Amino acid sequence: MEYKGITREWDTLKKDAMERAKNAAPYVKEGKIVDAKDTVALLEAVIKPFDKVNIEGNNQKQADFLAKCLCQVDPAKVHDLHMVQSVLTLPEHLDVFEKGIAKKLDMSFSGPQAGRIAQFLQEGKLELGAIHTYLELYGRYFVDLTPRVALVAATMADKKGNLFTGFSTEDTPAIVEATKFRQGIVIAQVNEIVDELPRVDIPGDWVDYVVQSPKPFYIEPLFTRDPALITDAQVLKGMMAIKGIYGEYEVTSLNHGIGFDTAAIELLLPTYGEELGLKGKICRNFILNPHPTLIPAIETGWVESVHCFGGELGMEDYVAARSDIFFVGPDGSMRSNRAFSQTAGHYAIDMFIGGTLQIDPYGNSSTATANRVAGFGGAPNMGCDPKGRRHSSGAWLKCGEEYALNSELWGPVRRGKRLVVQLAETFREKLAPGFVEELDAFALAKNANLSIEPVMIYGDDLTHIITEEGIAYLPKCRNMEERTAAIRGIAGFTEVGMKADPKETKRLRELGIIKTPADLGIDMSRANRSMLAAKNVHDLVVWSKGLYNPPAKFRNW
Amino acid sequence: MKSWTELANSSFFDANARERALGLVDKDTFTEFLSPIDRYCSPHLPVLGAAVEFDDGTVTGVGLIGKHPVFVVSMEGKFIGGAIGEVNGGKMVATIRLALKAAAAIKEQHPDDYAARRPLVAISFETGGVRLHEANAGLLAHAEVMDAFQDCRGIVPIVSVVGSKVGCFGGMGFVAAATDVIVMNEEGRIGLTGPEVIEQEMGKDEFDASNKALVYRTTGAKHKYIIQDCNYLVEDKIGDFHNVLAEVADIPMDEIEKMRRIGSLKLVQEQQGLVKLVGDMQPKDSMDLWKHFGNENPAELPELSTAEFLKVVKRRERA
Amino acid sequence: MALQVLEFEFKSEATQTIAKEWSHLGVTGSGDLEVLFEKKDLGGNVKAKVVTPVKGFDAVWEKMIEKFVNDTGVGNISIEINDDNATPIVVYMRLRQALAEATAKEAE
Numbered sequence: 001m002e003y004k005g006i007t008r009e010w011d012t013l014k015k016d017a018m019e020r021a022k023n024a025a026p027y028v029k030e031g032k033i034v035d036a037k038d039t040v041a042l043l044e045a046v047i048k049p050f051d052k053v054n055i056e057g058n059n060q061k062q063a064d065f066l067a068k069c070l071c072q073v074d075p076a077k078v079h080d081l082h083m084v085q086s087v088l089t090l091p092e093h094l095d096v097f098e099k100g101i102a103k104k105l106d107m108s109f110s111g112p113q114a115g116r117i118a119q120f121l122q123e124g125k126l127e128l129g130a131i132h133t134y135l136e137l138y139g140r141y142f143v144d145l146t147p148r149v150a151l152v153a154a155t156m157a158d159k160k161g162n163l164f165t166g167f168s169t170e171d172t173p174a175i176v177e178a179t180k181f182r183q184g185i186v187i188a189q190v191n192e193i194v195d196e197l198p199r200v201d202i203p204g205d206w207v208d209y210v211v212q213s214p215k216p217f218y219i220e221p222l223f224t225r226d227p228a229l230i231t232d233a234q235v236l237k238g239m240m241a242i243k244g245i246y247g248e249y250e251v252t253s254l255n256h257g258i259g260f261d262t263a264a265i266e267l268l269l270p271t272y273g274e275e276l277g278l279k280g281k282i283c284r285n286f287i288l289n290p291h292p293t294l295i296p297a298i299e300t301g302w303v304e305s306v307h308c309f310g311g312e313l314g315m316e317d318y319v320a321a322r323s324d325i326f327f328v329g330p331d332g333s334m335r336s337n338r339a340f341s342q343t344a345g346h347y348a349i350d351m352f353i354g355g356t357l358q359i360d361p362y363g364n365s366s367t368a369t370a371n372r373v374a375g376f377g378g379a380p381n382m383g384c385d386p387k388g389r390r391h392s393s394g395a396w397l398k399c400g401e402e403y404a405l406n407s408e409l410w411g412p413v414r415r416g417k418r419l420v421v422q423l424a425e426t427f428r429e430k431l432a433p434g435f436v437e438e439l440d441a442f443a444l445a446k447n448a449n450l451s452i453e454p455v456m457i458y459g460d461d462l463t464h465i466i467t468e469e470g471i472a473y474l475p476k477c478r479n480m481e482e483r484t485a486a487i488r489g490i491a492g493f494t495e496v497g498m499k500a501d502p503k504e505t506k507r508l509r510e511l512g513i514i515k516t517p518a519d520l521g522i523d524m525s526r527a528n529r530s531m532l533a534a535k536n537v538h539d540l541v542v543w544s545k546g547l548y549n550p551p552a553k554f555r556n557w
Numbered sequence: 558m559k560s561w562t563e564l565a566n567s568s569f570f571d572a573n574a575r576e577r578a579l580g581l582v583d584k585d586t587f588t589e590f591l592s593p594i595d596r597y598c599s600p601h602l603p604v605l606g607a608a609v610e611f612d613d614g615t616v617t618g619v620g621l622i623g624k625h626p627v628f629v630v631s632m633e634g635k636f637i638g639g640a641i642g643e644v645n646g647g648k649m650v651a652t653i654r655l656a657l658k659a660a661a662a663i664k665e666q667h668p669d670d671y672a673a674r675r676p677l678v679a680i681s682f683e684t685g686g687v688r689l690h691e692a693n694a695g696l697l698a699h700a701e702v703m704d705a706f707q708d709c710r711g712i713v714p715i716v717s718v719v720g721s722k723v724g725c726f727g728g729m730g731f732v733a734a735a736t737d738v739i740v741m742n743e744e745g746r747i748g749l750t751g752p753e754v755i756e757q758e759m760g761k762d763e764f765d766a767s768n769k770a771l772v773y774r775t776t777g778a779k780h781k782y783i784i785q786d787c788n789y790l791v792e793d794k795i796g797d798f799h800n801v802l803a804e805v806a807d808i809p810m811d812e813i814e815k816m817r818r819i820g821s822l823k824l825v826q827e828q829q830g831l832v833k834l835v836g837d838m839q840p841k842d843s844m845d846l847w848k849h850f851g852n853e854n855p856a857e858l859p860e861l862s863t864a865e866f867l868k869v870v871k872r873r874e875r876a
Numbered sequence: 877m878a879l880q881v882l883e884f885e886f887k888s889e890a891t892q893t894i895a896k897e898w899s900h901l902g903v904t905g906s907g908d909l910e911v912l913f914e915k916k917d918l919g920g921n922v923k924a925k926v927v928t929p930v931k932g933f934d935a936v937w938e939k940m941i942e943k944f945v946n947d948t949g950v951g952n953i954s955i956e957i958n959d960d961n962a963t964p965i966v967v968y969m970r971l972r973q974a975l976a977e978a979t980a981k982e983a984e
Contacts, residue, residue, distance in 0.1 A: 426963070429963070492965075552767075557779075603878060
């Protein structure tokens, strides 16, 4: 046997990185520090055309200064970049396409820039690879979307390039690890350069350059919901969720999607949940950002643990003072980590519950609208039945037992099912229907020329829908016909609901596939804001014993 | 509707205009003028396709506190931001004028017991001022209310009650300033130009309307209390507002006069002194003024509960 | 441009009317409505009048109020609603709350 491999150089990436480092050398001052004013020149030195580049655009923290600088590079020198980043929030994230600096995009979520992405796609300014879920994109960082250059954000650095990302660690470890260990280049913008860090979140030898940005990185308090804006209808749905799902299945580990619906549930635990005697039986372990609305439930002893994707402005001191609950470092401050939190959200929890904009008669649910390419971030990672799960729990098994197709599809094997719950109002503000015969995702796929419809949660993963009309227990349905009837039965006066056959709805109620508030024993007249453990942001501060320090935009005092 | 006892312990901020009106006077004494069954809606809004309300967004009526008839005007901020149009403006004017008539009648019938029976007007402001859909009528109502105040001067105390979401802005900010006594809870705000309009006209650097802490430091009750634009600061309970009204109802008219901010040469001079102070010191933030008036640690004041705040706060000295 | 005025009449078994001559609840806030119930001899029926800036939801209003009438068995009342973009759940909850208010004995 002759072992005859190909002949090639095996360290071209390393040599290329060294050459780029040489180009950048004139801009490096002490240690790894580069002056803010030299940042554009630094980027031109280390980035080459067609590179895969990651701008750390997280759900919350943004490498905004580096994003601005990338927009200022000379498109004659730096062009056709392939941007690989989880979130596009800032205008600069799209400006690089407008200026011809970048060409291709692989992403997860785009929030405020969603309309421009759709527009750029149509104008041919941007080629879209795929809209991923977070975990999917992080996975591809280690397969075929490894960044050549990563532009990340940290709270502090020292001269050796060690980074402190602390409370707002988010995506940084995943990006840096993928980039650096494939000989890529890591540039960090930091708020502050110090002699000694509180702790090291990213080791200095994984970081090539450090820039102190003129202003601290931009961060948005995305997960703060003012209890004053929770409506009576949200209280009603929250009571239905707690009684009809949390209590019914005794859900102990879970994620709450962003929004007022779940904020209402958090604030009902110490009141309505207490009244139902559910403390200790439900809601013990959360995968969740530090929601201020969770404070009353934590303070009344409901919650055992919370692991966070990211931080939330104003919650720093509260979280630090509750180290039994949150994941806090030896320095006393929390460390978030989106990759681990998403992994936990995918495999280790029993329920995902969140809001949506549209549900179709098959149970497909999506927040996509016809002219915005937004993506869904992490919701699909948690809003699905993880087929790789191999540990059991009460809620998971009960949902599996109720699954009408279990013997048909699983045979004699005992299996469970993740609870995936969508909260929807039959009509939202301005009377936009929550149930539609065809999701706007189809129009978007057509408009933006996407190969698949952007569906947030696939119908076969969805287990429960809660509307003000009732809860549909979808796993109990024996076939698609029954499933559609169950969805129509709780879709109220929408076009989907108007097609419900009252006789069939009645039959499904008798079978327990649909439960109305009355079936659940919920007195509708009690469903009002007085049920909430906190009525406004100030109440949350009081609950936190003054530890929660809300951002100025939430301070009504 | 909650019972009176429940209302007394309820948040003023969270209550609606009718609940506030009922709770401001003694138990079971409120009679509404032009109540919903009278269906006195705006004639202008339907033409413009805008939603209407049976009371046109203002609850008016009379009740008692002890033997004092209390004439109540209570604005509803949820209906078109509490804006003042023809019908609700007219209801406001008529209610104040009725208090004046009642005062004359009581003086005649109970000359010996007048002090204990002297009427009072309580206006719960929740408004941004003129309703643009019917601006002329709304403006006229502002003028007529001011006129009625002048006629009440020295006879019937007019009390402003401010403590709800919308606050008291626009032309009604002037109107509130022209009343005798101002009672606020911590959530209450009084101003002329609303925060969003200032930002729109002067830019975000001058005034960031999304910075609610800044908005409250500038227009909120604690600031108003420190600079003496607010006479009483109370907890956010309807019952606490009721208690202050009961106290004011018994205060002699010449003492009431001293609680005013404008309306005499001396008071105008006092206001001009304040204008000069601000011109001289060029404060960057209300907190600079708070410090000037003797509050060593102004940054902590917004964080204090109303009770704690009242214990430690130093206020501007009245001239 | 002008406000929509919708009028309906529903047949009812008239098992429940209201205690008071009239009763009122709610505020015409954005996304909300006010309800005025008045006791009337309508041979058991229920009359409803809806004033709303929203166009194109006549059938939905009819079905919503019909559902309320069927669910509660009210009769011999007129229902007047001033609406400002309320969603069906808000309409239904306010109607239920208004009925509770109208049938409640005076507190205390």
